[in-house]
Amino acid sequence: MWENVKSFASEFFVTGDPLIYGADISIVLTIIGIVFGLTYFKKWGWLWREWLTTVDHKKIGIMYILSAFLMLFRGGVDALLMRAQLAMPELNLLAPDHYNQIFTTHGVIMILFMAMPFMFGLFNVVVPLQIGARDVAYPFLNALSFWLFFFGAMLFNLSFVIGGSPDSGWLAYPPYSERMFNPGVGQDFYIWGIQISGIGSLMTGINFIVTILKMRAPGMKLMKMPMFPWSVLSSCIAIIFSFPILTATLALLFLDRYLGAHFFTLDGGGNPMMYINLIWMWGHPEVYIIVLPAFGIYSEIVSTFAKKKLFGYKSMVYAMMIISILSFLVWAHHFFTMGSGADVNAFFALTTMLIAIPTGVKVFNWLFTMFRGKITFETPMLWTLGFIVCFLVGGMTGVLLSVAPADFQFHNSYFLVAHFHNTIIGGVVFGYFAGLYYWWPKLFGFKLNERIGKWAFWFWNIGFYACFMPQYVLGLMGMTRRLVTYGWDKGWWEMNLVSTIGAGLMGIAFLFQVWQIVYSVKHLQKDETGDPWNGRTLEWSIPSPAPYYNFATLPQVSSQDEWWEEKQRREREPLSLAPPKLEPIHMPKNSGIPFVMSMFWFAAGFGFVFDWLWLTISGLVGVAVCMLVHSFNYDTDYYIPVEDIKRTEAAIRG
Amino acid sequence: MKRPNALRWFASLSMLVLLLLMTTGCTESMIVLDPKGPIAEQQRDLMIISTILTSLVIVPVLILTVIIVWRYRDRTGRKAKYAPDWEHSTKLEVIWWGIPIIIITVLGLITIKGTYALEPSKPLESDKKPLTIQVTSLDWKWLFQYPEQGIATVNAVNFPEGVPIRFEITADSPMNSFWIPQLGGQMYAMSGMAMTLYLQADERGEYWGSGANFTGKEFAKMYFDVKSTSQEEFDQWVSEVKASSPALTLEGYQQLAEPAASDVKTFSAFPEGLFYMTVTKYASSHNHGLSWEDIQKIKIQE
Structure with missing residues (x-):
């Protein structure tokens, strides 16, 4: 009996690596700490009522961003481990198997469990406030999306200590990801982690399209909507068309692995190329999905800190919509080297280059928003300027990569690695940081310390260039990606060493950001105005943090920069102080079902991974029961009485 | 005060990188x-x-x-125009x-x-007849077969300068990508297909090639030596290999295909049709429903 338990445990838990034992211990300690803390301070009820069951878009947004930060930490540690291993030739810090797992989890976590939730977090906290709505269109669905994402991400991360991590790259190309070459459970963790969170992403896409199209404040015509919701709309359109492809593709891969189907296997008429086409039909739109909202954030910030209207509003809108559509027509540029022939390659090279046109136009428009403006350099603006420079370089190398015949030399080299980090860090991460710093006071009611923020900014930027510019050179030296180590003979070590130093600087920058938050909480500078940046859009017209119903009375919108115009109107003729008439506000009720249902999904996924049918079936039954219970629950909403609104408003407005 | 400082930092760092370069x-x-x-x-x-x-x-x-x-930038006493509504x-x-x-x-x-x-599949213009080399990506090594010369090598490829080389590329392993940076761009090595890539070396020399697409544990050891020589030297090399190296048998190929890294090897002969068999054992419309192991058994009995 004891022998059985021992042999089960040695397969079930990941063993043998001191790094992992260290992580095991810290995970267990953290969990004990959290449980103890919650019990000691009697906070379980608070946690359940205020967070786990909430349907408030602002709280869901905060939970998204918090998860994204945790995942940024995990993915960042992965990155630092990789860079440490590559710092010098022939190092043996990480064994090949371990290294392969780390670059795989780094990619998956950074794109799917860091960038995506960070983006959804910003959608959640900003979009309803900017369009003058009281919540998203489907608050219950919104909570479900979050918890599906969260438990999907947890399932994926569990592979680190239980069963073993996936090791076939962030897109898991077959045949390497098939059972023939990859019999372990890591690949199944990959499939179910992404599947479960992917359902959440798709639902968020639907939710925000409906929110933006149907819930704008009276008077806010589409063409008077701020730029960020536009970018969210273009991104969500890409989500709802591309995520089903991902789900279908991974489902087929799962059938291959679980039931011995032959969609992508080498034998039995399977075709790995089909997977590669399908996964990139999702994968390429995906990178535009995450970068488009960043474009929206930059637009908001540039016009706020240049104190000037956004230049070329219409061009900006058309450019984003064109990018959203074109992103579906470029997927084959990820495998020019697979022998599709000149016709196919020429087509996809052209469509890829076309994307440079609207993107370039956007850069010009940002520049000319600053032109004749009055620019100040608070941290959100610094990140935006950092982005413009960084993204220009990344965009340029992107065009170089799109030249199909030259791509035969760039493909899978460090030139490519440098390019996509250049656009994803320089474009996406910088953008989300800019957005977070910009909207932080609205979220929490206090400002972050600017001085530490600037240190973080400069460490990030210098670290970035030191890390990735040498990688372009390494690509031209013939270094290919996913190498666990390299020899002294290749002449790659100087560039690799510089690159590792750069990665270290970015690690320090992250610590600055954490310190910045801790410091700012300790030295609380409350934002009394609700409008600390002299903003232009509706979210700045209400107190910080926003009351749970957002707007006591829905705003009447007549122009693009409604709040800016309103402030000018008030300057011209002081407000007639007759307070607007309050009416009871219709609000959604909290629900524990999203949390419970996602836990059942987690159980089902875990059952699939280990082929424990009893767990899978009970998990799926649990999911079905949750759906039924919610279908027959008619008690989902309530009205806030006018008295309560008056009391809340009086309290926050002093 | 912060900004110029940081700018200087940045400038000196980029100078350092440049200097290193x-x-x-x-x-x-x-x-x-x-x-x-x-x-x-x-x-x-x-x-x-x-x-x-x-x-x-x-x-x-x-x-x-x-x-x-x-x-x-916003500062007191600035002369530049401010036009907040110019959009x-x-x-x-x-x-x-x-x-x-x-x-x-x-x-x-x-x-x-x-x-x-x-x-890549377009023949190069040349008055010389192209030399065909068949490339197979194995876990974790490259097998080169010279059908015209009847020899085979592992992790090393030799050819004469100034002659177009017709590489026929396949895989008996997860897909890889065949790359000799100094001679030209990559081509994927995929099982069930024979991809064509024409390259040519214009001068004698020793280069290296690699696998550019991740294939697993020992992927980082998939380098191979590339040597372009004069025609005479090449011919001499071929006859040396023929005289001194063992032959590659079907069994030997199976052993070679086992997942492991490998040193440079040469073979004086290889089983006839080995490359063709490697390609077709996966192009298996006629083998539908048979497992990978079954297919291998069939091919070996042929």
Whole structure:
């Protein structure tokens, strides 16, 4: 009996690596700490009522961003481990198997469990406030999306200590990801982690399209909507068309692995190329999905800190919509080297280059928003300027990569690695940081310390260039990606060493950001105005943090920069102080079902991974029961009485 | 006060990087920019042309960014105009829709021409008859078969200079990508298919090639030596291999295909039709429903 338990445990838990034992211990300690803390301070009820069951878009947004930060930490540690291993030739810090797992989890976590939730977090906290709505269109669905994402991400991360991590790259190309070459459970963790969170992403896409199209404040015509919701709309359109492809593709891969189907296997008429086409039909739109909202954030910030209207509003809108559509027509540029022939390659090279046109136009428009403006350099603006420079370089190398015949030399080299980090860090991460710093006071009611923020900014930027510019050179030296180590003979070590130093600087920058938050909480500078940046859009017209119903009375919108115009109107003729008439506000009720249902999904996924049918079936039954219970629950909403609104408003407005 | 300080930091760091580049001779080891054959040379030229074309936009925009940010920064006593409501100018917007369109059109035309000209399966123009070398990506080594010479090698490939080489590439393992940076771009090695890649070395020399697509544990050991010699030296090498090396048998191939890294090896002969068998054992419409192991058994009995 004891022998059985021992042999089960040695397969079930990941063993043998001191790094992992260290992580095991810290995970267990953290969990004990959290449980103890919650019990000691009697906070379980608070946690359940205020967070786990909430349907408030602002709280869901905060939970998204918090998860994204945790995942940024995990993915960042992965990155630092990789860079440490590559710092010098022939190092043996990480064994090949371990290294392969780390670059795989780094990619998956950074794109799917860091960038995506960070983006959804910003959608959640900003979009309803900017369009003058009281919540998203489907608050219950919104909570479900979050918890599906969260438990999907947890399932994926569990592979680190239980069963073993996936090791076939962030897109898991077959045949390497098939059972023939990859019999372990890591690949199944990959499939179910992404599947479960992917359902959440798709639902968020639907939710925000409906929110933006149907819930704008009276008077806010589409063409008077701020730029960020536009970018969210273009991104969500890409989500709802591309995520089903991902789900279908991974489902087929799962059938291959679980039931011995032959969609992508080498034998039995399977075709790995089909997977590669399908996964990139999702994968390429995906990178535009995450970068488009960043474009929206930059637009908001540039016009706020240049104190000037956004230049070329219409061009900006058309450019984003064109990018959203074109992103579906470029997927084959990820495998020019697979022998599709000149016709196919020429087509996809052209469509890829076309994307440079609207993107370039956007850069010009940002520049000319600053032109004749009055620019100040608070941290959100610094990140935006950092982005413009960084993204220009990344965009340029992107065009170089799109030249199909030259791509035969760039493909899978460090030139490519440098390019996509250049656009994803320089474009996406910088953008989300800019957005977070910009909207932080609205979220929490206090400002972050600017001085530490600037240190973080400069460490990030210098670290970035030191890390990735040498990688372009390494690509031209013939270094290919996913190498666990390299020899002294290749002449790659100087560039690799510089690159590792750069990665270290970015690690320090992250610590600055954490310190910045801790410091700012300790030295609380409350934002009394609700409008600390002299903003232009509706979210700045209400107190910080926003009351749970957002707007006591829905705003009447007549122009693009409604709040800016309103402030000018008030300057011209002081407000007639007759307070607007309050009416009871219709609000959604909290629900524990999203949390419970996602836990059942987690159980089902875990059952699939280990082929424990009893767990899978009970998990799926649990999911079905949750759906039924919610279908027959008619008690989902309530009205806030006018008295309560008056009391809340009086309290926050002093 | 913060900004100029940080700027200086940044400037000194980039100088340091540049200095490192210059002094360590990294410019020489950028082998992709140091081509030794017609394909790699044309690809290098395309890289340079496209870099110049994109720089035509990027560099002025970078300069413009610095100027605008500097000129329109908020400070007391500033002379630059402030126009908070200026938000549209058809003329300007036409210009910056126009400039990228023109550049992309030019680059697009060059790319299309290059794509057809450099299609990897297109034979190279030469008065010499191309030499065929069949390449198989195995876990984790490269097998080269010379059907005309009847010899085979592992992790080393030799050929005469100035002769077009017709590489036929397949895989008996997860897909890989065959790359000799100084001779030209990559081609994927995929099972069930034989991809064609024409390359040629214009001068004698020793280069190296690698697998560029991740295939698992010992992937980082998939380098191979590339040697281009004179025709005579090549012929001599072939006869040496024939005289002194063992033959590769079917059993020997099976052992070779076992997942492991390998040293350089040479074989005086290989089983007839081995490459064809490797390709077709996966192109298995007629084997539908048979497992991978079953297929291997069938092929070996043939």
